[in-house]
Each structure stands twice: as C-alpha cells, then as structure tokens.
Amino acid sequence: MPDDPYLNTLLMSALAVIFIIITSLGLGALARFIAKLSGSSKLRQADAFTGYLFASPWIVGFIIFVLIPLFTSLYWSFTDYRIPNHPDWVGFENYAKLILGDSGFRASLVNTLFLTVIGLPLQVGVALLLAVLLNQKMRGERIFRMSFYLPVVLGFNAAVLLCWRLMLAAGNGIINQVIRALSAKSILFSYLNRAIIYVVEVVNAFFLGITNQNFTLFNKVLEAGFPAANRVPMWVQTPLWSKMSVVILIVWGCGTMMLIFLAGLNNIPKELHEAAEVDGAGGWARFWRISFPLITPYIFYNLIVGMIAALQIFEPIYVLYRDSATLAPSAFSMVYYLWMATFRFNEIGYGSAISWLILIIILIVTLFQFRAQNRWVNYELY
Amino acid sequence: MRRYNVFTIIGRGILYLLLTFASLLMAFPLFWMISTSFKTLEDANAPFIQWLPPQPQLTAYLQVLSDPHFLRAYFNSTFYAALALTGTLISIAAVAYAFSRVQWPGRNIVFFLMLSTMMIPAQALIVPQYVFFNKLGWIGTFNPIIIPGFFAGGAAMIFLLRQSMAQIPKELDESAFMDGANHLQIWWEIVLPLVKAPLATIATFLFVGYWNNLLGPLIYIQDSKLYTLPVYVAQLYNINNTIQPWPTIMASAVLTTVPLMIVFFFAQRYILESILVSGLKG
Numbered sequence: 001m002p003d004d005p006y007l008n009t010l011l012m013s014a015l016a017v018i019f020i021i022i023t024s025l026g027l028g029a030l031a032r033f034i035a036k037l038s039g040s041s042k043l044r045q046a047d048a049f050t051g052y053l054f055a056s057p058w059i060v061g062f063i064i065f066v067l068i069p070l071f072t073s074l075y076w077s078f079t080d081y082r083i084p085n086h087p088d089w090v091g092f093e094n095y096a097k098l099i100l101g102d103s104g105f106r107a108s109l110v111n112t113l114f115l116t117v118i119g120l121p122l123q124v125g126v127a128l129l130l131a132v133l134l135n136q137k138m139r140g141e142r143i144f145r146m147s148f149y150l151p152v153v154l155g156f157n158a159a160v161l162l163c164w165r166l167m168l169a170a171g172n173g174i175i176n177q178v179i180r181a182l183s184a185k186s187i188l189f190s191y192l193n194r195a196i197i198y199v200v201e202v203v204n205a206f207f208l209g210i211t212n213q214n215f216t217l218f219n220k221v222l223e224a225g226f227p228a229a230n231r232v233p234m235w236v237q238t239p240l241w242s243k244m245s246v247v248i249l250i251v252w253g254c255g256t257m258m259l260i261f262l263a264g265l266n267n268i269p270k271e272l273h274e275a276a277e278v279d280g281a282g283g284w285a286r287f288w289r290i291s292f293p294l295i296t297p298y299i300f301y302n303l304i305v306g307m308i309a310a311l312q313i314f315e316p317i318y319v320l321y322r323d324s325a326t327l328a329p330s331a332f333s334m335v336y337y338l339w340m341a342t343f344r345f346n347e348i349g350y351g352s353a354i355s356w357l358i359l360i361i362i363l364i365v366t367l368f369q370f371r372a373q374n375r376w377v378n379y380e381l382y
Numbered sequence: 383m384r385r386y387n388v389f390t391i392i393g394r395g396i397l398y399l400l401l402t403f404a405s406l407l408m409a410f411p412l413f414w415m416i417s418t419s420f421k422t423l424e425d426a427n428a429p430f431i432q433w434l435p436p437q438p439q440l441t442a443y444l445q446v447l448s449d450p451h452f453l454r455a456y457f458n459s460t461f462y463a464a465l466a467l468t469g470t471l472i473s474i475a476a477v478a479y480a481f482s483r484v485q486w487p488g489r490n491i492v493f494f495l496m497l498s499t500m501m502i503p504a505q506a507l508i509v510p511q512y513v514f515f516n517k518l519g520w521i522g523t524f525n526p527i528i529i530p531g532f533f534a535g536g537a538a539m540i541f542l543l544r545q546s547m548a549q550i551p552k553e554l555d556e557s558a559f560m561d562g563a564n565h566l567q568i569w570w571e572i573v574l575p576l577v578k579a580p581l582a583t584i585a586t587f588l589f590v591g592y593w594n595n596l597l598g599p600l601i602y603i604q605d606s607k608l609y610t611l612p613v614y615v616a617q618l619y620n621i622n623n624t625i626q627p628w629p630t631i632m633a634s635a636v637l638t639t640v641p642l643m644i645v646f647f648f649a650q651r652y653i654l655e656s657i658l659v660s661g662l663k664g
Contacts, residue, residue, distance in 0.1 A: 005608055006461060009524040013465060016529045020473070035487065044487075050565045051486020057473040058496060058540065061533020066499055069510035076510070083516060133401055138394065146650055147405040153646045154412065156594040158612035159635035162619055163415040166628055172429045174414060181431065252408065259654060312505055315596050315612075323621040335505040335597075342509055343601060351509040359506050366501065 023060050028053035077352035087349060094353035103211070105354065107329045108337040110211045111243060115310040115333075118203065119247040124302050127254040128295075131261035132287065145262075149255035161249070161319040168235035168245055168320075176232040183229070194227045201227075204240045208330065236320050239330035246331050249316045250309075257302045264298035265291060304369050308362055311335060334358050415639070419443070419632040426628040442629035443637075452634060454607060455614035459638075462524055462599075462610055463592040470531035470539075470588055475581065477534040478543035479569045483555060500537045505597065512601060522605060527598040531588075539584045542656060546580040547573060583656045586649040593642060611638045 002008050031052040035045045052059070077094055081087035098105045130148055134141055154160045167174050183190040201221050209215040221240070234241045268291060276286050313333040321328040332340070338358065342351030418426050419442050421435040446452050480486070481493055515526040534540060550573060558568050574581070596612045603609060609617075615638055618631045646653070 005523055005605075009461075009465070009528060012520075012523075012525045012529060013469065013532070016532050017469075020532060031486070040487075047484055048486050051480050051484040051489060054476045054480030054484065054565070054569070055486075055489075055492060057532070058477040058534040059492065061530065061535065062495070062499065064514075065511060065530050065533060065535075066502065066507065069507045069514065070502075072513070073507075073510035076513075083513070130404060133397060133404070136397055138397065140398075142651075144401050144405055145654060147409050149650070149654065150412070150646065151408055153590055153642055154639060156590075156596075157635075157638060157642065158594075158596050159615040159638040160411065160415065162615065162631055162635055163411045163418075165619060166418065166626075166632070167411065167414055172427065174431065177429075177431045252411070308503065312503055314505070315594070318596060318600075319616055319619075322616075335503070338505065338509070339597065339601070343512075348509060348513055355506045355509050359502065362501065362503065362506075 020057050020060065024053050024056040027056040027059065073352040073355055076349050077356050079349045081349035081352070083346040083348060090349070094350050095357070098350075098353055098357065104329055104337055104341065105334075107211045108332055108334045110207055111331055112310050112334055114204075114207050114243050115246065115250070115313070116307050119243075119250055120303065120306045120310065122247060123251050123254045123306060124257060124299060126251050127257035127302065128261050128299070130254070130258045131265060132291070134258070134262060135265045145259075148258055151253045152255040155249070155253040156315050158315055158319050161316055164245075164249060164316075165236060165320055168248075170232065170234045170237040173235070175235070179232050183232075190229060194229070194231060197227045197231055197233060200233070200244055201240050204243060207243070208239055211330070236327070239327060242321060242327045242331040245320060246313065246316055250306075250313070257306065260298055260302060261295060264295040268294050300369065304366060307365055307369075311358060311362065314339070334361075412639075415632050415635050418628050419636050421629050423625065423627065423629060426632075427625055442633035445630055446633045446637065451606075451609075451614065452637075455609050455611050456637070458524075458608055459593060459611040462528060463589060465524075466528045466531045466592050467585060467588050469528070470535055471581065471585055473532055473534040474536065474539050474543060474584065475574060476569070477540050478547050479565075479573060481540065481544045482547035483550075483568075483573060484565070496537050496540060500541075508597070508601060515602070521602060522608075523602070524608065526602045527595065531592075536588070539587065543577065543580055543584060546577045550576050579652050580656065582649055583652040586645050586653055589645055590642060 002011065028049040028051075032045045032049040035048040040048070076087060078089060078091060079087035080090050080093075134144055134148075170176060179193055183193055202218075205218040205221040206215075209218040217240075233244070235245045236242065272290050272294075273286055276290060281289065311333055312335040314336050317328065317332050317336045321331055328336075328340075334354070335358065338351060338354045341347060341354060417434060420438040420440070421432070422437060422439065422441070425432055425436055481489065481496075511526070511530075512521075515521060518525075520526050554572055554576075555568050558572055563571075594612060595610070596616070599610045599613050603613070606614075615631070615634045618634060619626055
C-alpha cells in the first residue's frame with residue numbers, strides 16, 4: 001500500500017470497484033444458473049442475470065455492512081470484547097450493567113425522554129405553525145419556505161453549530177444581550193422572561209433529579225423561588241439549561257417536518273374548506289375541525305421520526321458540550337453516549353450492547369406508535 | 383371567491399409580518415456568522431449589541447485562507463465528498479434500475495428487505511463496522527468513510543430514484559432492445575438522462591450528508607493532517623483560551639458553508655419537491 005493517504009484511498013476505491021464488478025457478475029451468473037436449473041425460459045434467465053447484476057452492489061453491501069455486523073455485534077454484546085483482547089463470553093453482564101449501574105447510560109435515556117416530552121412537541125408545534133402560515137397561498141411563499149428549510153441543510157455542520165455556541169454564551173452572547181435589553185425596556189417582557197426561566201429550571205432540575213436519583217437540586221430551585229429581575233438564561237453554562245439549548249437547536253431545524261405538514265395541508269380537498277366557509281365557520285374553527293384531524297397522520301409520522309432522531313442527536317452535543325465533563329452528560333443522546341463509551345477504550349462488547357439496546361428501543365417505539373395510531377389518527381379520505 | 387375587505391388586508395399584513403419575523407429568526411445564525419467574521423476580535427467579544435461590524439475588515443478571512451491547516455482540511459473534505467458522492471450516486475443509480483426496469487425472481491423480497499433497513503439507524507452499526515475496518519487495517523484512513531457508500535449506501539435514496547425510474551414508459555427500453563442495445567447502454571444512455579432531476583436531488587442530499595459528516599471522521603481519522611472541515615473547525619474553539627478567536631472561527635465556518643449554500647441554491651426547488659412527494663428526511 002502506498003504511504004500517501006490520498007493515493008491509498010484512490011487505490012482502495014479502485015479495488016472496491018473491481019470487487020463490486022466481480023461479485024455482481026458472479027451473483028448474476030449464479031442467478032442465471034439457478035433460473036436455468038429451474039427450467040425458466042431464455043428471456044427469464046437473461047432477466048435474472050441482469051436484475052442481480054444491477055442490484056448486487058446493494059445486496060453485497062447489505063450482507064457486509066448490515067447483516068454480518070448486526071449479528072456479530074449481537075454475539076459481542078454478550079462478551080467482554082475489547083480490542084485487541086480476545087472476546088470472552090460474559091452472558092448478560094453488559095446489559096445488566098447498562099440498565100442497573102451505568103449512570104451515563106441512564107443520563108442518556110433521561111435526556112432522550114426530555115427531548116421527546118418537552119422538545120419534540122415544541123418542534124412539531126413550530127413546524128405546524130409555520131406550515132399553516134405558509135399555506136395561505138400568497139406571494140413570496142418560496143422564499144419563506146427556503147429560509148425555513150435552510151437550517152436543515154446547514155444545521156448539521158459543526159462549523160455552523162459553533163455559531164450557536166457564540167450566540168448562546170451566557171455573558172455576552174447576542175441572545176442574552178437581546179433578552180437583557182428587552183427586559184430593561186419592558187416590565188412585561190421581564191416578567192415573562194423570569195417566568196420562563198423559572199419553569200425551565202424547575203422542569204430541568206426535576207429531570208436532573210431522575211438522572212442523579214437525588215432531588216436536592218430540585219428542592220433548591222423550588223426554594224429559591226421566582227428569579228430576580230437581572231436573571232438571564234444560562235444556556236450552555238449549567239446542566240439546568242444544557243438540554244434547553246439542544247431543544248432550541250432542534251426547533252431551529254424543524255424545516256423537514258414543516259415541509260411534510262405542508263404536503264399534508266396541500267392534500268386536504270379544497271371543497272371541505274369552501275363548504276365550511278359557506279356555513280360560516282371562521283379560520284380558527286376550520287383549522288381545528290377540518291385541517292387538524294386530517295393531518296394527524298403527518299403529525300404521527302413526524303413524532304416517530306422526531307423521536308428516533310432524538311436518540312441520535314450527535315453534532316449539536318459535540319459542538320456545544322464536548323469539552324465539558326459536567327455538561328455533556330446532562331444533554332447527550334444515546335448515540336453520543338454510545339460513541340463516548342465505546343471508542344474511549346475500544347470497548348466493543350459494551351458498545352455492542354448499547355447498539356442493540358438502541359435498536360430495540362427504536363423497534364419498540366415504532367411498533368407501539370403503529371399500534372397507537374389506530375386510536376387517534378384519522379386515515380379517512382386517504 | 384375571496385372577498386377583499388379591510389379585515390383580509392389587515393390579516394394579510396399580519397401574516398406577512400409573522401412570516402418575515404420567523405424567516406429572520408431562522409436565518410439569524412447565518413447572519414450572525416457572517417457579521418462576526420468581519421468584526422475585529424474586540425468587537426466580536428464586545429459586551430453590548432453590535433448588529434453589524436462597526437469597522438468591517440477582511441483580516442479573519444486573510445488569516446484563514448493563508449492557514450495551511452485550514453486549506454488542507456478543505457482539500458480533505460472535497461476529496462472525501464467528491465469520491466464518496468461519485469461512487470454512491472453511480473451504485474444507487476444501478477440498484478434503482480434493477481428495482482424499476484428489470485423483472486427478476488426475488489425482486490420483491492429484496493426490495494422489502496431494502497425498505498426495512500431504513501429502520502436501522504446507521505449509528506447502531508458503527509461498533510461492529512469499526513471492528514471490521516480495524517481488521518482490514520483501514521483505521522486512520524479515509525477508506526471507512528468512503529468505500530461503504532460504493533455499495534449503494536442509503537435505502538431512502540434508492541427508493542426515491544426507483545420511483546422516478548418506474549414512471550418512464552416501458553416502450554422506450556423495448557424499442558432500444560429492438561435496435562440491439564443491451565441493459566448497460568439502456569441504463570446509461572436512455573434511463574439516466576431521463577431522471578436527471580431526481581439524480582440531482584439525490585446528489586444534493588448525499589453531498590450535504592458527506593460534507594456535514596462528523597461522527598465518521600471522528601471515529602476513523604486520527605491524524606490531524608487528515609481532518610475534514612467539521613472536525614477541524616470544531617476544534618478551533620478551545621475552552622482553554624481566555625478569549626475565543628471568534629472572527630477567525632466564523633470566517634472558517636462561512637467558508638465551510640459556501641459549498642452548501644451554492645448546492646442548496648441550485649437544487650432547492652427539487653429538494654423541496656422531493657420531500658413533499660416522498661416525505662423523505664433530508
């Protein structure tokens with residue numbers, strides 16, 4: 001192998017292409033041979049060859065990068081495998097340790113719960129609000145739509161996320177400076193700001209209490225009472241606010257959800273609204289009686305996708321909290337914890353167990369939501 | 383149908399006001415990034431609001447553009463994204479062709495299998511894949527973040543392209559067959575030119591994904607010479623600094639964002655449409 005890393009990769013890529021071509025031809029020939037054995041016509045034999053020839057990059061990739069890893073990691077999750085040691089069978093030890101004794105894993109579960117219960121409704125709500133506003137059919141819709149979607153394209157780049165670290169700085173970050181300026185100008189805003197701070201800190205102290213199994217902080221926050229007039233949010237400064245900063249980021253990135261709602265609103269037959277308007281229903285009533293019930297399938301879809309995404313949030317946590325040993329656990333997702341716990345000491349066995357727990361949780365969530373949807377999701381007219 | 387009275391006009395006004403306000407909020411981080419990149423170090427860390435740089439200057443950009451580490455990271459990101467994108471796009475196009483234009487035994491089963499992999503998050507497979515790449519001796523190289531893409535990485539993308547390919551009339555292939563063309567020619571010369579728009583959409587999604595990828599390079603790339611942009615720029619913020627060099631960091635961020643902006647600007651119409659059609663996650 002050449003020492004130059006770029007040449008090395010180019011050479012490896014060429015080898016990979018040759019490997020793909022050979023396996024494709026091989027798989028195609030095998031399919032044709034089997035078709036011949038089972039007595040298919042010449043045409044069907046040719047189709048079998050072509051089909052497997054073209055599909056085999058995915059088939060081979062699926063076997064190498066999905067199927068085999070899935071099952072080897074299932075095996076390793078029952079071992080104490082740590083590179084470069086040999087894996088030894090330990091039974092359910094990894095899983096027991098994760099569920100009963102690992103405070104980091106418990107923190108990641110609680111954080112995911114927080115994002116699902118507090119962040120996701122906010123994100124879905126904002127996405128729905130923007131979609132309803134955009135659906136009013138007026139000039140410039142495309143520009144608005146573009147600016148609402150832009151954060152999705154940019155928002156997962158660590159470089160752009162660093163800007164949030166600048167804006168969220170508790171001391172002279174722009175967000176807190178604006179809050180201070182507005183609080184000084186308007187007594188109403190000041191009270192609103194302090195009320196929000198109070199609620200956020202109480203809720204977060206409660207969730208931190210679950211994580212630490214110790215509610216002293218929660219009691220302290222309650223005792224401290226209503227925040228003083230000069231208080232501002234401590235965004236990326238304390239564990240009481242670290243999760244809220246992530247919530248702000250996911251609300252900012254609600255563009256995909258908004259587009260899906262927009263598609264849902266577009267699918268509602270115009271006649272329904274027109275008939276209701278003739279009957280004298282106002283905009284508010286028409287939204288809750290017509291639009292809302294008919295877009296429940298889209299809400300439901302966004303909830304599942306959003307919940308699964310909450311398990312996997314990585315870039316925001318890395319950029320905001322990677323250098324803080326106290327803040328990271330108060331906000332990290334399960335995938336972030338997986339990365340941390342596995343690659344610090346190459347703990348393959350333990351990491352495999354975390355991977356499998358993530359997979360199982362996703363499976364349960366998906367199944368549960370699909371069962372629950374029959375109760376409250378309206379699929380009529382679709 | 384619509385009655386234009388005072389209330390509808392006021393309503394429209396409020397609507398525009400709300401939408402403009404929301405757009406400004408959404409775009410604000412971008413504005414702030416650009417604004418900070420033109421500030422002096424003192425202005426960037428000033429304890430009072432300065433919306434625009436009071437004394438705009440290009441120092442940060444000059445500094446970043448003459449920094450060999452940044453340029454190297456830029457080259458690495460370009461190399462990685464270009465190679466991975468080419469391989470992924472071609473293999474996805476081939477697989478989508480098999481799923482839409484050819485009838486082969488087992489097609490439905492394989493297709494169903496492919497759709498069900500959409501449920502498995504890629505991150506749940508990083509641990510065993512790491513072991514595999516370790517055995518191949520690929521740790522510390524670009525290979526683990528590039529080569530898996532060559533195997534038609536991305537079930538959602540295959541699905542999107544398959545839907546478009548399936549809409550092309552069958553007669554086109556058949557008449558080409560009559561003229562003696564083979565499948566490879568039909569795929570490359572007839573079908574692919576007809577799905578240029580979906581291909582562009584997929585290329586955009588893939589490019590954005592590769593350009594923004596952070597976890598992959600963090601796991602596999604150890605030598606700082608091989609850092610890609612997200613990894614390099616993220617570590618410019620150092621908690622041990624008493625004053626963060628914000629103008630420099632933000633200038634790097636702006637330059638990192640430029641390719642994304644260009645791609646998004648040209649492809650935005652297709653992207654938005656394809657999400658509306660397929661409910662795809664970008």
